[in-house]
Amino acid sequence: MTVTHNSKKVGQMNSNDRKNPSLIADWKTLERIFIRPEDEACRKTLVKYMEQILFGLHDFLNSNVGVTQEISLLELTNLYRDTLISPDPEKKLENVISDIIHKIAPRAVNVASPYFVGHMTAAIPFFMVHLKTIVAALNQNVIKLETSKVLSVIEKQVLAKIHRLIYRRDEAFYQTHVQSVDTSLGAFTTGGTTANLMAMWVARNHFLGAGVEQQGMAAAMQAKGVERAVILVSKRGHYSLKKAGGILGLGNSNVLAMDVDQHQRMDMKKLEVTIRNLKKDGKTGIIAVVGIAGATETGTVDPLGEMADLCLGQGIHFHVDAAWGGPVLLSERYAPLLKGIERADSVSMDGHKQFYMPMTSGMVYFRDPGAMDQIAYYSNYVNREGSVDLGIKSLEGSREANALILDSSLKIMGSRGYALMIDHGIETAKAFAAEIEQRVMFEVVTPPELNILTYRMVPPDVCRRLEHADPKGREILNGYLDELNIYIQRTQREAGKSFVSRTRICPVPGSEGGRVVLRSVIMNPMTTNAVLREILDEQERIGQGFCDPIPQIL
Amino acid sequence: MTVTHNSKKVGQMNSNDRKNPSLIADWKTLERIFIRPEDEACRKTLVKYMEQILFGLHDFLNSNVGVTQEISLLELTNLYRDTLISPDPEKKLENVISDIIHKIAPRAVNVASPYFVGHMTAAIPFFMVHLKTIVAALNQNVIKLETSKVLSVIEKQVLAKIHRLIYRRDEAFYQTHVQSVDTSLGAFTTGGTTANLMAMWVARNHFLGAGVEQQGMAAAMQAKGVERAVILVSKRGHYSLKKAGGILGLGNSNVLAMDVDQHQRMDMKKLEVTIRNLKKDGKTGIIAVVGIAGATETGTVDPLGEMADLCLGQGIHFHVDAAWGGPVLLSERYAPLLKGIERADSVSMDGHKQFYMPMTSGMVYFRDPGAMDQIAYYSNYVNREGSVDLGIKSLEGSREANALILDSSLKIMGSRGYALMIDHGIETAKAFAAEIEQRVMFEVVTPPELNILTYRMVPPDVCRRLEHADPKGREILNGYLDELNIYIQRTQREAGKSFVSRTRICPVPGSEGGRVVLRSVIMNPMTTNAVLREILDEQERIGQGFCDPIPQIL
Incomplete structure (x- = not known):
C-alpha cells in the first residue's frame, strides 16, 4: 500500500x-x-x-x-x-x-495615495494587512462548522454587533439570536453587489411565496395573479440593483428608476404616485422599495424615515443600500443622517468601503431573524438541516473568515476610531466644496451630504454665455463643458499624480441628458485640504490648456 | 478651509x-x-x-x-x-x-493537518499566505481599470492560460482574445457557487434571448412559447446548481436530478430519454445539461465526451462543473479522465480547491469569447461602454486581485508541480481504497476515480445477516449501519485528532433512501498511507465500542 x-x-x-x-x-x-x-x-x-x-x-x-x-x-x-x-x-x-x-x-x-480621491477604494489601516494574513494562514471555510468552528461563532457575533448598530433592538433580542441555530441576523457576502442581490432574493421570495424558489418566476407570478414584479429605487441607485433584477428573473427593466429631487434624493411625491398607480391595476407586484444611504455617485442619503413610513403602511419590503454609508452609524455626530434605517427590512453594507477592510467583503442584514429562511439550501455532506452551518442561508458557497477582520478591527479602533475617519471625510468634503465654490473656474454640482461630491469646471466666459443662451445654445455649451471635463479627468489620470473620477449627473430634476461631472470621494484620512487644493490647481492648469482659446462656435 | x-x-x-x-x-x-x-x-x-x-x-x-x-x-x-x-x-x-x-x-x-481528510479544504503551500498578503497590501479592485490597471491585464492573461488548458484553441485564437477589449474568455468569481450561477445565467439568457434579462422570466418564457425551463444534472450535482435554479427564476424543482449508473456517473440512456421526452411537448426549454468533473461527494467524472456529443447534436448548452476536478488537467497522467471538457460551452473551476489558493476564489470559462455579452452591465462612473473594465461582465462587483495569486503560483510550481499533488491525491486514494477493502470491518461504497472515496463500516456479522435478510430486515440492518457510521464520524470528529466527513449515497442505481457513508478527500500531499491507516484504526476502535454487543433486534 x-x-x-x-x-x-x-x-x-x-x-x-x-x-x-x-x-x-x-x-x-x-x-x-x-x-x-x-x-x-x-x-x-x-x-x-x-x-x-x-x-x-x-x-x-x-x-x-x-x-x-x-x-x-x-x-x-x-x-x-x-x-x-x-x-x-x-x-x-x-x-x-x-x-x-x-x-x-x-x-x-x-489607491493608498492621499491624491487618489476618485473611487471608493483607498488606503486601509496598516493592521488590515496583518489581519488578512491571519485569515489566509488559518484558511478556514465558514460555509460549515466542520471547517471553521469558532470562526463561524465569531461571524455570528459580529453580525449581531452590526445588526445592533443598525436596528438597536434590546439586549434580550440579541441574547436570543446572537448564537441561535435557527435564526440569522444577516450574512457576510463578498461585496455590496451580492449583498443587494441577497436582499432582493429574500424580498422576491417573501412577496411571491415559497413557490417562486421551487417553481420559478413564471409559475409564481401566475399563482399570485401578477404580470409584472418591480423594484423601485431612485435614479441614483447602484447598478447592482438593476443586475439583481436581471439575475432574479424580474427583468432589469422592472427595476424602475424613480426621479430625484433637487438634492439628488428620492422624490417622495413621485414615489407615492408611482406606487399608487402600480397598485391600481392589481397586475403589478412591488417586490421592494430601495432607499440609498450614500449614493455611489453623489453620496446622498434618501429620506429613509419617510420611505419607511410609506413602505410599512403599504406592506412593501423596504431595503436600504448602505454599502457606502452604513459605517456612518459609528459616528455619534453623523449617525442621525441615516435616521429611518432602523425600520428597514434589510440593509446592505460593504466591509471593504468605510469599514476599511481589504477587498473582498460585504454584508447584508435583516430586521426579521427569520427572513433568510426564504433562501435556505441544504445538502447531505454539508449544511444538513438543523446544523448551524452558515452556508445554509448564503448566496455564496465557500467563504474565507472575513468576520475575524471586522471583529478585530472594531476592537482595535473602537467605534470612536472609525468615527474619526467618518467625521474627517464628511468635514473635509464640506471644506473642499467651499474651496471649489470660491474658485471662479469651478462649480459644485452636488454638494456633499456625506463625503462624496461632484463638481465641474465652467470657465467664467462660458458661464456667462450659458445664462443668456437659448435651449439650443445651452446644449452646445454644455456639450463643450462635457468635453472639457472629460479632458481634465483623463489628462490628470494619465499624468499619474492625482485621480478624481467622472460620471454624468442631471443636476436639475427631470432635465434631459445630464452633465459630465468630476467626482471626489474623501475617505483617506491623509487626504487633507492642502492635497485637494493641489488637485484643483492641476485641474485648472489642464483646463486652461483646453480652453485657450474657447472655440468660435460658442 | x-x-x-x-x-x-x-x-x-x-x-x-x-x-x-x-x-x-x-x-x-x-x-x-x-x-x-x-x-x-x-x-x-x-x-x-x-x-x-x-x-x-x-x-x-x-x-x-x-x-x-x-x-x-x-x-x-x-x-x-x-x-x-x-x-x-x-x-x-x-x-x-x-x-x-x-x-x-x-x-x-x-484544516492543514494531514489527518483532516473530510472536506475540500486543506493545507495550502506556504507561499500562498505571502501572495495573499501582497494582494491585501496592494488592495486593488479589479472591477475597473482605474483601480487596478496592470492587475486587470494580468487577470485577462491568467484567464486565457486556464482557458487554453481547457479548450486548447490555437495560438492565433489566444492572441486575438487574451487582451481583447470586446471579448471575454471567462471571469474570476468568489467561488464555484457563483461560477456555476454565472454559467447558468449566461445559458438562461442564451436560450431565452436578451428579453429575459430585460423583461424577466415570465415574459421571456411566454415569448419563447415555453412553460418550463429546466437544467439537467445528475444526482451527484452540487447543490449550488439547485440554488442557481432558484435564484435565476427557473425554480429549483426544474433543476432535474438525473439518475446515475453504478459508477455514480450520469446514466446516458436515461438522459437521452429524458431529453427526448422533454422535447416532445414543445413546452419545456432545456437551458443546460451539466456534466460533473469531480463530484463533491464521490469525486466521479461524468462521461463528458458522450454528453458533449448529445448536447452539440441537440443545440443544448453544455456546462461542466469542474470546481473540484478542473486542475486535474494540469496532470499529464490524469488529464485524459476529463476528456470531452474541451467541448463544453462553459466550465467552472475553484481556485481555493485543487489550485490550492487561499479562500475565496473561483472561475468560470466560456468556449465562445462572446458568450458573456449576455450579462453585460454598464454604469456611468465605472464600467462605461467600450471600456476594458472587468466589472462589466461579472456577477460580483468589487473584487480583490486574486488572479495575481494564481499567476504567481503557476510560475512557482509549473504545471508539473501541480501535477505532483494531483497524482499523489489520486494514487493515495486508490491505495486507501485497497486498504479499506482488506479490512473486514469496512466496505468501499464508491471507489475513487479522482481523489475522493466513500466507504462505511459494516461489521462482518451484520454483513452476513444483510445477505440473507428480507427487504424489511435489510432496512433495519441498514438503519443500524447508518447509526453506526454517524456515530463513528461524530465521535472521531469530537475526539479532534482526525476528521473524515459523512454523506448519504445510493450505491445501487434507483434504490431507495441511501446509506450513510464516510467520505475522504485526499488533497494534502502530507496525507500518507500511514496517516490513513491510523484514521481507519481509530474508526475501528470507535466502531467496536458501538457494536459491542450488536443489539438483539438484528
Whole structure:
C-alpha cells in the first residue's frame, strides 16, 4: 500500500519546454512548501520575504505619491500576451515577490495615495494587512462548522454587533439570536453587489411565496395573479440593483428608476404616485422599495424615515443600500443622517468601503431573524438541516473568515476610531466644496451630504454665455463643458499624480441628458485640504490648456 | 478651509463605557496606522507581528496534529454573546494577534493537518499566505481599470492560460482574445457557487434571448412559447446548481436530478430519454445539461465526451462543473479522465480547491469569447461602454486581485508541480481504497476515480445477516449501519485528532433512501498511507465500542 514518492519525480521533459532549466518540480521541493518551517534559517527566509512585501511595496508606494506609473494600456497589454502555462517552475517565490514589487506594483494603482480621491477604494489601516494574513494562514471555510468552528461563532457575533448598530433592538433580542441555530441576523457576502442581490432574493421570495424558489418566476407570478414584479429605487441607485433584477428573473427593466429631487434624493411625491398607480391595476407586484444611504455617485442619503413610513403602511419590503454609508452609524455626530434605517427590512453594507477592510467583503442584514429562511439550501455532506452551518442561508458557497477582520478591527479602533475617519471625510468634503465654490473656474454640482461630491469646471466666459443662451445654445455649451471635463479627468489620470473620477449627473430634476461631472470621494484620512487644493490647481492648469482659446462656435 | 484635527479628539466619554481605559481613539493614533512606517523601530514592530502570525500560528498548528481543541459548541457560543461595539479601542494589534494565536486558533479547525481528510479544504503551500498578503497590501479592485490597471491585464492573461488548458484553441485564437477589449474568455468569481450561477445565467439568457434579462422570466418564457425551463444534472450535482435554479427564476424543482449508473456517473440512456421526452411537448426549454468533473461527494467524472456529443447534436448548452476536478488537467497522467471538457460551452473551476489558493476564489470559462455579452452591465462612473473594465461582465462587483495569486503560483510550481499533488491525491486514494477493502470491518461504497472515496463500516456479522435478510430486515440492518457510521464520524470528529466527513449515497442505481457513508478527500500531499491507516484504526476502535454487543433486534 506504499506510494513511492520517487515515481512522482518528473523525468520526461523536453529541453525546449523549460523556461528556467534550473527549476524542477519534484517531490522534495513540494514537501518543503507544505511542511511548516522548522529550522531557524528557513524561518528567517520566510520573514525576509514578508519584510520585502511589507516594506518593499510600501517604500514604492511612498516614493510614488501619484497614482500609477505612466504607461499606455496598449504597451501594458503587450507585456501580458503569453497564454501557455509553463510545465516547469519559472521562478522562485523570492523572484516572484521581487517582480511584483519592481515590475507589477509600479503599474498598479496606488489607491493608498492621499491624491487618489476618485473611487471608493483607498488606503486601509496598516493592521488590515496583518489581519488578512491571519485569515489566509488559518484558511478556514465558514460555509460549515466542520471547517471553521469558532470562526463561524465569531461571524455570528459580529453580525449581531452590526445588526445592533443598525436596528438597536434590546439586549434580550440579541441574547436570543446572537448564537441561535435557527435564526440569522444577516450574512457576510463578498461585496455590496451580492449583498443587494441577497436582499432582493429574500424580498422576491417573501412577496411571491415559497413557490417562486421551487417553481420559478413564471409559475409564481401566475399563482399570485401578477404580470409584472418591480423594484423601485431612485435614479441614483447602484447598478447592482438593476443586475439583481436581471439575475432574479424580474427583468432589469422592472427595476424602475424613480426621479430625484433637487438634492439628488428620492422624490417622495413621485414615489407615492408611482406606487399608487402600480397598485391600481392589481397586475403589478412591488417586490421592494430601495432607499440609498450614500449614493455611489453623489453620496446622498434618501429620506429613509419617510420611505419607511410609506413602505410599512403599504406592506412593501423596504431595503436600504448602505454599502457606502452604513459605517456612518459609528459616528455619534453623523449617525442621525441615516435616521429611518432602523425600520428597514434589510440593509446592505460593504466591509471593504468605510469599514476599511481589504477587498473582498460585504454584508447584508435583516430586521426579521427569520427572513433568510426564504433562501435556505441544504445538502447531505454539508449544511444538513438543523446544523448551524452558515452556508445554509448564503448566496455564496465557500467563504474565507472575513468576520475575524471586522471583529478585530472594531476592537482595535473602537467605534470612536472609525468615527474619526467618518467625521474627517464628511468635514473635509464640506471644506473642499467651499474651496471649489470660491474658485471662479469651478462649480459644485452636488454638494456633499456625506463625503462624496461632484463638481465641474465652467470657465467664467462660458458661464456667462450659458445664462443668456437659448435651449439650443445651452446644449452646445454644455456639450463643450462635457468635453472639457472629460479632458481634465483623463489628462490628470494619465499624468499619474492625482485621480478624481467622472460620471454624468442631471443636476436639475427631470432635465434631459445630464452633465459630465468630476467626482471626489474623501475617505483617506491623509487626504487633507492642502492635497485637494493641489488637485484643483492641476485641474485648472489642464483646463486652461483646453480652453485657450474657447472655440468660435460658442 | 483648514480642518482642525484637534476637534476630532474624543473628549466626551463616560467612565463606564470604556472597556480598556488606557486606550483612546485619537487622531494621532489614527495617523500612525495609515502612514507607512518610516523609522526602524516601527518597522521592527510590524515584522515582529508578522513573525507572530507566521510562526505563532504555525507552531500551534504543528503541535496540534489533530483537527481542533475539544470544546462543545454550547461552551464555545457562550464565549461570544456580547453584541455591543466598544466605543473605545479594546485591544492593541499586538494583543489581538496574540489572542487569535492563543485563544481563537486552538478553537478553529486545523484544516492543514494531514489527518483532516473530510472536506475540500486543506493545507495550502506556504507561499500562498505571502501572495495573499501582497494582494491585501496592494488592495486593488479589479472591477475597473482605474483601480487596478496592470492587475486587470494580468487577470485577462491568467484567464486565457486556464482557458487554453481547457479548450486548447490555437495560438492565433489566444492572441486575438487574451487582451481583447470586446471579448471575454471567462471571469474570476468568489467561488464555484457563483461560477456555476454565472454559467447558468449566461445559458438562461442564451436560450431565452436578451428579453429575459430585460423583461424577466415570465415574459421571456411566454415569448419563447415555453412553460418550463429546466437544467439537467445528475444526482451527484452540487447543490449550488439547485440554488442557481432558484435564484435565476427557473425554480429549483426544474433543476432535474438525473439518475446515475453504478459508477455514480450520469446514466446516458436515461438522459437521452429524458431529453427526448422533454422535447416532445414543445413546452419545456432545456437551458443546460451539466456534466460533473469531480463530484463533491464521490469525486466521479461524468462521461463528458458522450454528453458533449448529445448536447452539440441537440443545440443544448453544455456546462461542466469542474470546481473540484478542473486542475486535474494540469496532470499529464490524469488529464485524459476529463476528456470531452474541451467541448463544453462553459466550465467552472475553484481556485481555493485543487489550485490550492487561499479562500475565496473561483472561475468560470466560456468556449465562445462572446458568450458573456449576455450579462453585460454598464454604469456611468465605472464600467462605461467600450471600456476594458472587468466589472462589466461579472456577477460580483468589487473584487480583490486574486488572479495575481494564481499567476504567481503557476510560475512557482509549473504545471508539473501541480501535477505532483494531483497524482499523489489520486494514487493515495486508490491505495486507501485497497486498504479499506482488506479490512473486514469496512466496505468501499464508491471507489475513487479522482481523489475522493466513500466507504462505511459494516461489521462482518451484520454483513452476513444483510445477505440473507428480507427487504424489511435489510432496512433495519441498514438503519443500524447508518447509526453506526454517524456515530463513528461524530465521535472521531469530537475526539479532534482526525476528521473524515459523512454523506448519504445510493450505491445501487434507483434504490431507495441511501446509506450513510464516510467520505475522504485526499488533497494534502502530507496525507500518507500511514496517516490513513491510523484514521481507519481509530474508526475501528470507535466502531467496536458501538457494536459491542450488536443489539438483539438484528
